[in-house]
Amino acid sequence: MSESIYVGVDLGGTAIKVGICDQEGKLLLTHEGPTEAAKGVEAVIDNIVQYVRDIVEKSPYSWDQLVGVGAGVAGFTNVREGIIIQAPNLGFSDVPMRALLEERLGKPVKIDNDANVAALGEAWSGAGRGLENCVCYTLGTGVGGGVILDGKIYQGSGGMAGEVGHITVVPDLEAIQCGCGKKGCLETVSSATGIIRMAKDAVERGDRTTLSTVEVMNAKEVFDAAKAGDEVALRIVNRAAFYLGKSMAAVAAVLNPEVFIVGGGVAYAGDILFNEVREVFAKFTPEPLQRGVSILPAILGNKAGIVGAAGLHLRS
Amino acid sequence: MSESIYVGVDLGGTAIKVGICDQEGKLLLTHEGPTEAAKGVEAVIDNIVQYVRDIVEKSPYSWDQLVGVGAGVAGFTNVREGIIIQAPNLGFSDVPMRALLEERLGKPVKIDNDANVAALGEAWSGAGRGLENCVCYTLGTGVGGGVILDGKIYQGSGGMAGEVGHITVVPDLEAIQCGCGKKGCLETVSSATGIIRMAKDAVERGDRTTLSTVEVMNAKEVFDAAKAGDEVALRIVNRAAFYLGKSMAAVAAVLNPEVFIVGGGVAYAGDILFNEVREVFAKFTPEPLQRGVSILPAILGNKAGIVGAAGLHLRS
Numbered sequence: 001m002s003e004s005i006y007v008g009v010d011l012g013g014t015a016i017k018v019g020i021c022d023q024e025g026k027l028l029l030t031h032e033g034p035t036e037a038a039k040g041v042e043a044v045i046d047n048i049v050q051y052v053r054d055i056v057e058k059s060p061y062s063w064d065q066l067v068g069v070g071a072g073v074a075g076f077t078n079v080r081e082g083i084i085i086q087a088p089n090l091g092f093s094d095v096p097m098r099a100l101l102e103e104r105l106g107k108p109v110k111i112d113n114d115a116n117v118a119a120l121g122e123a124w125s126g127a128g129r130g131l132e133n134c135v136c137y138t139l140g141t142g143v144g145g146g147v148i149l150d151g152k153i154y155q156g157s158g159g160m161a162g163e164v165g166h167i168t169v170v171p172d173l174e175a176i177q178c179g180c181g182k183k184g185c186l187e188t189v190s191s192a193t194g195i196i197r198m199a200k201d202a203v204e205r206g207d208r209t210t211l212s213t214v215e216v217m218n219a220k221e222v223f224d225a226a227k228a229g230d231e232v233a234l235r236i237v238n239r240a241a242f243y244l245g246k247s248m249a250a251v252a253a254v255l256n257p258e259v260f261i262v263g264g265g266v267a268y269a270g271d272i273l274f275n276e277v278r279e280v281f282a283k284f285t286p287e288p289l290q291r292g293v294s295i296l297p298a299i300l301g302n303k304a305g306i307v308g309a310a311g312l313h314l315r316s
Numbered sequence: 317m318s319e320s321i322y323v324g325v326d327l328g329g330t331a332i333k334v335g336i337c338d339q340e341g342k343l344l345l346t347h348e349g350p351t352e353a354a355k356g357v358e359a360v361i362d363n364i365v366q367y368v369r370d371i372v373e374k375s376p377y378s379w380d381q382l383v384g385v386g387a388g389v390a391g392f393t394n395v396r397e398g399i400i401i402q403a404p405n406l407g408f409s410d411v412p413m414r415a416l417l418e419e420r421l422g423k424p425v426k427i428d429n430d431a432n433v434a435a436l437g438e439a440w441s442g443a444g445r446g447l448e449n450c451v452c453y454t455l456g457t458g459v460g461g462g463v464i465l466d467g468k469i470y471q472g473s474g475g476m477a478g479e480v481g482h483i484t485v486v487p488d489l490e491a492i493q494c495g496c497g498k499k500g501c502l503e504t505v506s507s508a509t510g511i512i513r514m515a516k517d518a519v520e521r522g523d524r525t526t527l528s529t530v531e532v533m534n535a536k537e538v539f540d541a542a543k544a545g546d547e548v549a550l551r552i553v554n555r556a557a558f559y560l561g562k563s564m565a566a567v568a569a570v571l572n573p574e575v576f577i578v579g580g581g582v583a584y585a586g587d588i589l590f591n592e593v594r595e596v597f598a599k600f601t602p603e604p605l606q607r608g609v610s611i612l613p614a615i616l617g618n619k620a621g622i623v624g625a626a627g628l629h630l631r632s
Contacts, residue, residue: 131473132473133472133473135570145570147570147571149465149470154465154571155572156449156571156572156573157447157448157449157572157573157574157608157609158572158604158605158607158608159572160572160604160605161570161571161572162570162572163569163570163572163602163605164569164570165569166569166601166602166605167565167566167569167570168562168565168566168600171487178602180602180603181602181603182599182600182601182602184600185602246484247566249483249484250483250484250563250566250567250570251566251570253479253480253481253482253483254451254461254463254477254478254479254480254483254566254567254570254571255463255470255472255477255570255571256471256472256473256474256475256476256477256479257472257473258473283498284484284498284500285482285498286479286482286496286497286498286501287496287497288474288476289474289476289479289482291474292473292474293473
């Protein structure tokens with residue numbers, strides 16, 4: 001076996017997931033262990049190094065076949081310098097991650113934020129496999145995103161590209177406060193948090209809905225109610241889908257990508273969400289800009305981060 | 317003089333403008349002559365070849381110093397194949413422009429559409445000089461645009477990137493029909509055509525405005541009236557600026573560019589337009605995405621097309 005391998009590291013607040021990919025982005029093996037962030041930077045670095053060595057050791061590949069290690073981190077990163085500027089989940093600030101790992105591993109290391117690596121994972125070897133220009137949305141607690149152009153992560157001038165969750169989509173009079181400080185961002189309506197908020201508001205104001213008896217809600221319950229014919233739930237789902245589709249129309253006019261990939265918990269809603277998103281996208285996008293553009297669910301699930309991190313050496 | 321030169325061709329419906337640029341994008345010499353489109357493809361090619369030979373001949377540079385020729389065309393182009401797919405102004409369809417010119421000139425030729433080359437001109441050696449990531453708007457009869465990433469024209473998957481004029485910005489109930497088939501596009505409110513339409517509507521419905529006596533209006537008259545304190549005119553200018561700034565906020569969230577460059581006739585309005593655009597941009601853009609981002613008027617005027625065309629060999 002003379003092929004090259006790449007290790008991806010998904011550095012989370014509680015667990016570190018590592019995986020080996022081949023040069024096509026195929027995930028060959030995974031492994032995980034605790035982060036132990038409370039013990040500090042050195043302990044976390046020790047753990048990453050250990051897990052990376054372990055996975056290569058127990059694989060059919062040799063250490064020499066390992067070309068590089070990539071890591072995705074939830075937080076602000078300086079990609080060029082390889083520094084974690086701020087990672088609230090880890091309690092890290094200004095940690096020279098790349099240098100620390102390179103010293104310990106003796107291999108080239110690259111880092112990027114979790115939204116970008118997840119986008120790269122899906123674009124490289126998930127729903128966007130074989131396509132060059134992808135814009136990815138992750139609909140979770142917030143709405144994250146990543147822009148992949150010519151097969152590579154596009155960072156933007158300040159490393160802030162891909163913040164699709166902060167496109168203003170809701171008209172002023174309907175807009176509510178977003179965590180970013182602005183009003184009417186996509187994140188306020190199309191994230192799980194936004195969907196739950198809309199459902200809670202509906203219940204509280206006495207809308208006629210099957211959601212009314214539910215105490216703690218999550219977005220899945222809203223989707224399930226919508227599928228079962230609850231009109232209030234359906235209206236909420238349609239609102240989330242409407243603004244998502246509308247934001248994609250704006251992105252398509254600027255970037256003319258081949259595919260939009262939608263991942264995160266909310267994307268599990270399936271057709272009830274995607275059909276509406278596609279319809280709204282078609283409504284707001286001039287025909288020549290619609291041609292050849294797909295809107296697809298992500299397929300790698302929570303493996304996208306590992307795969308994308310592994311891909312950083314080839315695709316960033 | 318051993319330096320390299322590049323010739324840019326701005327192929328318009330009535331005139332062909334050519335210019336020599338050095339490798340920094342400095343425009344050294346220009347020349348122009350009639351297009352004679354009515355005489356057909358061969359005659360137009362003859363003219364381009366003649367003007368290119370003439371300008372190099374009368375310059376202090378030799379033919380050997382000419383590295384390549386670029387041409388910008390109003391219409392749909394297939395950049396990869398060097399074909400003009402459709403150019404209504406010229407009456408051209410499926411003209412293999414690059415091949416025809418390369419055969420006659422014996423130099424490498426590149427072509428692109430006029431919006432992209434104008435954007436490249438401004439980004440390379442105009443308002444965006446020295447910056448890597450620029451999004452350009454041209455506010456004329458319509459609203460065109462171009463996206464320059466890492467110093468190069470970004471085409472998108474179908475060659476349709478940069479259609480910023482067709483971002484939907486006007487809410488449904490206020491939206492009017494756009495030439496693209498959709499409603500509420502930026503072009504309907506921020507183009508000269510849109511501004512004139514709003515002014516005519518105001519006059520026709522009897523709004524109290526100094527514009528009322530004007531028979532044939534152009535956008536400049538609306539800006540002049542606004543500067544002179546006409547409230548109706550000011551409201552129109554603010555509406556054009558509002559949606560322009562809002563569209564930029566959406567673009568900034570996705571691409572995080574360093575600069576937005578605004579050219580075309582409407583941009584001559586100056587501060588009355590730009591101040592409002594900047595304010596609206598700041599209103600809708602999260603603070604980290606505003607950082608380091610400028611909104612600037614184009615500075616090359618109608619020379620942007622020549623300069624950008626000359627730059628195609630270095631920047632596409």
